[in-house]
Each structure stands twice: as C-alpha cells, then as structure tokens.
Amino acid sequence: MQTTTHILHRQIRGTLPVAIGGDGPYLIDSEGKRYLDASGGAAVSCLGHSHPRVIAAIKNQVERLAFAHSSFFTSEPAESLADFLVERAPPAIEHVYFVSGGSEAIEAALKITRQYFVEKGEPRRYKFISRRQSYHGNTLGALSVGGNMWRRKPFQPLLMASYHISPCYPYRDRKPEETLRQYGLRVADELEARIQTEGPETVIAFVAEPIVGASAGVLIAAPGYWPRIREICDKYGVLLILDEVMCGMGRTGTWFACEHENTRPDVVAIAKGLGAGYQPIGAMLCSNDIYDSISEGSGFFQHGHTYMGHSTACAAALAVQSVIEDENLLHNVRARGAELGEELRRRFAEHPYIGDIRGRGLFWGLELVADRESKQPLDPALNIHERIKQHAMSLGLLCYPGAGTIDGERGNHILLAPPFIITSEQVEEIGEKLAKAIDQAFLAVAAQL
Ligand SMILES: Cc1ncc(COP(=O)(O)O)c(C=O)c1O
The missing domain is CATH 3.90.1150.10 (Aspartate Aminotransferase, domain 1)
Known part of the structure; x- marks a missing residue:
C-alpha cells in the first residue's frame, strides 16, 4: 500500500x-x-x-525503432495495423488515424467530420447530436458531446453547445404497452425530430456508443433502433459517428460492435481493447467518402498529436489483434x-x-x-x-x-x-x-x- x-x-x-x-x-x-x-x-x-506475444512484439519494436514522428515518417507497424483494421472494418471504412486513446479518437472524429463539411461547401453544419447517459471522453470536445451530466457539470461553461436526445434504455424507459421494437423506433425517431428542430443544414453528425458502457452499465439498443438511426442520418445527410472505444475490438464477440446491429457508420472511434493496455493507443476510422473529400480538397486533415501512429504502440496493438485472430x-x-x-x-x-x-x-x-x-x-x-x-x-x-x-x-x-x-x-x-x-x-x- x-x-x-x-x-x-x-x-x-x-x-x-x-x-x-x-x-x-x-x-x-x-x-x-x-x-x-x-x-x-x-x-x-x-x-x-x-x-508473451505482445510483450515480445513490444521488445522487438523498441529494439528496432521506438518512435519516429509522423510528420516525417510512416512505420511498418502502423501501416500493418491500419491494413489489419481496414480488412475487418465495416463497409467502406478504409482509412485509419492513429491516436493515443479514446478521447483523442473522438476529438479526431469531431474534427474530421466538421472539416469534411467545410470542404464540401457546407460550413453551416456545426452541431453534433448525441445522447444523454453516454460517455465519449474527458477532453473538452468529447465531454461536450458526452451526455454524462455528472462529468460535465463543473465544466459546463467551457463546453460547446450540446444537442442531446434520449438513450435507448429499455429497462427504464419502455412503456408497458410498447414492444421492444416499438420502443426502439420511438427513441430513434427522437433523432429525426431533433434534426428538424435544429435545422438539418446545421447538423454534422449523430455521435453514439453502439452499446453504452460506463455511464449506464451496458445498454444494448432495442431491435430496429440502429437501422432506423442510419435511415434518419441518410435522409438528412447527417453522418454517423460510432464510439466503439469501450464496446469495440472484439468485446461483444465481433471485431466491431456495430456488426451486431447491421449498421454502417461513417466514422468509428476505437481504443481500449485495441492495445489492450500494453500500450496507449486509439484510432479514428473514416469512410472513403470523408477521406476522398479531404484528399481531393485541401489535401490534409488539419489536426495532429505528437504521438499519433507511435511505432511501439502500433506494434503492440498489431500483436494484440493478431493474437485475438490466431487464437x-x-x-x-x-x-x-x-x-x-x-x-x-x-x-x-x-x-x-x-x-x-x-x-x-x-x-x-x-x-x-x-x-x-x-x-x-x-x-x-x-x-x-x-x-x-x-x-x-x-x-x-x-x-x-x-x-x-x-x-x-x-x-x-x-x-x-x-x-x-x-x-x-x-x-x-x-x-x-x-x-x-x-x-x-x-x-x-x-x-x-
Ligand atoms: C465509450 C468511450 N468513449 C471514449 C472514452 C475515452 O477514452 P480515454 O479514457 O481513453 O480517453 C471512453 C473511456 O472510458 C469510453 O468508454
């Protein structure tokens, strides 16, 4: 002690x-x-x-090269890890941005989706709709979209405006006369109502955890909820950012938690299980559409952190993911x-x-x-x-x-x-x-x- x-x-x-x-x-x-x-x-x-395999991979990488700054070099482990993730990612998600944890992955998701609309000539889009009883991280951007009121409270004046809708929380909120499916569709429809209230031309994305983790103790959405959310996003040209920082990377039995929900995200944030704690690492994965708009536009994502794409962290995460697959x-x-x-x-x-x-x-x-x-x-x-x-x-x-x-x-x-x-x-x-x-x-x- x-x-x-x-x-x-x-x-x-x-x-x-x-x-x-x-x-x-x-x-x-x-x-x-x-x-x-x-x-x-x-x-x-x-x-x-x-x-032992993860420990050996870390030792091996440190002996060869611990770190090279990502504005000068790429590295083998980072490239291989990106290939590995894209091969298993939801459809049309083919680009990976490595960071050092979950909050950074969410910040990158918020910024890339905003930049996407700026580059597309839709700069009036600046709002993120998210859910109460969600957690997306403790940095100010992530805390702003997060719906954990206790964590937000002392910092409220520092936060960006937030646009929260209900969580999908059948145990507490389903009415006795509703089936699970009816309940799921009712709460999903809150997204459409909110988009209409805010003005669809002002909304960038809906941000949510496919399965809510620490804020509400594992909330699994009702059947029909996620497909309806995707439909609403598509109807209004709103992007879908899924926060799989806690529930992703195999935790629910599939690589990505959204595989269970038959729902295609535009952006996914992962962390925690990616490096399994052997090294600090997270990632933001985005769609070809987002990537192409930026690569054909300004040509660079206006963001960055010193340790992004860290060689040792990527080598550790690649070993973790390979073990999950091989075993x-x-x-x-x-x-x-x-x-x-x-x-x-x-x-x-x-x-x-x-x-x-x-x-x-x-x-x-x-x-x-x-x-x-x-x-x-x-x-x-x-x-x-x-x-x-x-x-x-x-x-x-x-x-x-x-x-x-x-x-x-x-x-x-x-x-x-x-x-x-x-x-x-x-x-x-x-x-x-x-x-x-x-x-x-x-x-x-x-x-x-
Ligand atoms: C769903 C979710 N998103 C984001 C985060 C933030 O991740 P980190 O603590 O690595 O910044 C967490 C952490 O618990 C989380 O559970």
Whole structure:
C-alpha cells in the first residue's frame, strides 16, 4: 500500500495498492495479493496482463525503432495495423488515424467530420447530436458531446453547445404497452425530430456508443433502433459517428460492435481493447467518402498529436489483434460470454437489489435498485458502487461499478468486461466473488436501506 505520493491520483484522498505484476487475467500487488481482473480496468485489458506475444512484439519494436514522428515518417507497424483494421472494418471504412486513446479518437472524429463539411461547401453544419447517459471522453470536445451530466457539470461553461436526445434504455424507459421494437423506433425517431428542430443544414453528425458502457452499465439498443438511426442520418445527410472505444475490438464477440446491429457508420472511434493496455493507443476510422473529400480538397486533415501512429504502440496493438485472430478469441468471447450471462442470471436473477442483468459477449452490466418491483434506485448517499468495488477488491476481484446510471445522479450499476482469455472456471470465480462482494456491501448498509 502506497501511503505518500506526489501523483495527483484520480482519488486524492485514500491510498491505493501498488500493482507490480500480471499473470494472465490476474493482477498482483506489492503484497503478493492476486486480483481476478473481471473488468479489464475499464474494459481495456482484453488479453490479460502478461501475454508473451505482445510483450515480445513490444521488445522487438523498441529494439528496432521506438518512435519516429509522423510528420516525417510512416512505420511498418502502423501501416500493418491500419491494413489489419481496414480488412475487418465495416463497409467502406478504409482509412485509419492513429491516436493515443479514446478521447483523442473522438476529438479526431469531431474534427474530421466538421472539416469534411467545410470542404464540401457546407460550413453551416456545426452541431453534433448525441445522447444523454453516454460517455465519449474527458477532453473538452468529447465531454461536450458526452451526455454524462455528472462529468460535465463543473465544466459546463467551457463546453460547446450540446444537442442531446434520449438513450435507448429499455429497462427504464419502455412503456408497458410498447414492444421492444416499438420502443426502439420511438427513441430513434427522437433523432429525426431533433434534426428538424435544429435545422438539418446545421447538423454534422449523430455521435453514439453502439452499446453504452460506463455511464449506464451496458445498454444494448432495442431491435430496429440502429437501422432506423442510419435511415434518419441518410435522409438528412447527417453522418454517423460510432464510439466503439469501450464496446469495440472484439468485446461483444465481433471485431466491431456495430456488426451486431447491421449498421454502417461513417466514422468509428476505437481504443481500449485495441492495445489492450500494453500500450496507449486509439484510432479514428473514416469512410472513403470523408477521406476522398479531404484528399481531393485541401489535401490534409488539419489536426495532429505528437504521438499519433507511435511505432511501439502500433506494434503492440498489431500483436494484440493478431493474437485475438490466431487464437480464435472471438469464439471464446462468445462462448465464455454466454457462460458469464448464465452465471450472472443464476446468481442474481432473484437478487432483491439487482433489477436488470444485460450484456453481450464479454460485456455485462448489473443495474442495482432499492426495489425490484418499482425499480426505485438506491439512495446515492449510500455509495453502494464504491462499497462493492472495495469489498470485491478485498476478495481479490476487480469489477467496475458506477453511479448516476439513470440520469447522472441516480442509479448504480456494476460493469464487467473480463479478458477474452478467461476460462469457464474463472467465469465461476467472478460470479462467486461478486456475489460475496455485493452481499457484504449491502450488509454494511442494511440499517439504511
Ligand atoms: C465509450 C468511450 N468513449 C471514449 C472514452 C475515452 O477514452 P480515454 O479514457 O481513453 O480517453 C471512453 C473511456 O472510458 C469510453 O468508454
């Protein structure tokens, strides 16, 4: 346990264990304690913490060339990684812009789509429509389109104007008389209404996570939602930016999460699972149409970061993605994901404080409630998410609980995103330890429930 520090940690008060090693899906601290990493941090470490092929690729790249600035050179790992991604990307997405993380990928998406319309002679387009209860990153542009009210609040005066519509959140918002599909179409139609209110000639793009991650604990859209969104975008010449920073790169059992939804994006942002935490890397992928307009227009994307296309980061990400392919890990994501879903339902379907269990692949959320019947959330003052995290850590389990699930203030959830190498026994270990952690956390606040 580190007691004194010069680091400005996320949580300024309190102390953190010191991570010193990794062993597959386990992290090890300086006291030798092992933690099963059932959330990959925040859905990052999709190959666990010690994959020999990734480590070898990094060493090999550093020995040859760690970094060459992208305004002077391209590099073999960056070119190969771009080829790899484009081969697996949604249709007509053939260009990759490498950055260092998710927020940067979103910033690049916002800027390239704005520049696209400027180059096309439509400079009046400047608005991005997005959804409440979404998270797109913490830099000011990404925070502006994000719909996580708690994260936005202190910075509100610094943010660009935002145009939010409802999330697709069937558990809370579907009316009893609606089918799932009717509900999905109703909320998708909010996009059309909003485009009309704002004036279609002013809207650049709709920005959304195909599956909402940390803000609302894995929200999967209702059937029909995404195809209708695409239809509306096409009708008004509005672009579709999909934020797959958390849900992409195999997390849901396919390379891109939008493959499940049969929906073609114009731009996709990826990060987290791209480098699996072995190196910091993200990417913005864009369509031929966007690329061609800029390449035939000004000839350059007016953007850039020092570390974009970093050779070592690209070599690591290429190794991560090659391992996923060579070891057929997408199959494991689907198979172990189904087991994890069963494990969670078996343990929690009747749990008095768990209202909803939802997920796809190895991406699962549990929504916590004070009362299952009324779906009333727990008192935010209980800080139940933080308590569950602490109890889980004591038991040697890492999960990713959050608050503000419903509207940025009310609601709690637990997010699980274990590595793609997880075994059936480890899936059971997650269920067992999580059940204990949840019970211990509720026992500690029993008097206040
Ligand atoms: C959906 C989504 N977009 C963007 C981001 C921002 O990524 P980063 O923290 O790498 O900047 C995150 C991070 O959690 C995310 O979940």
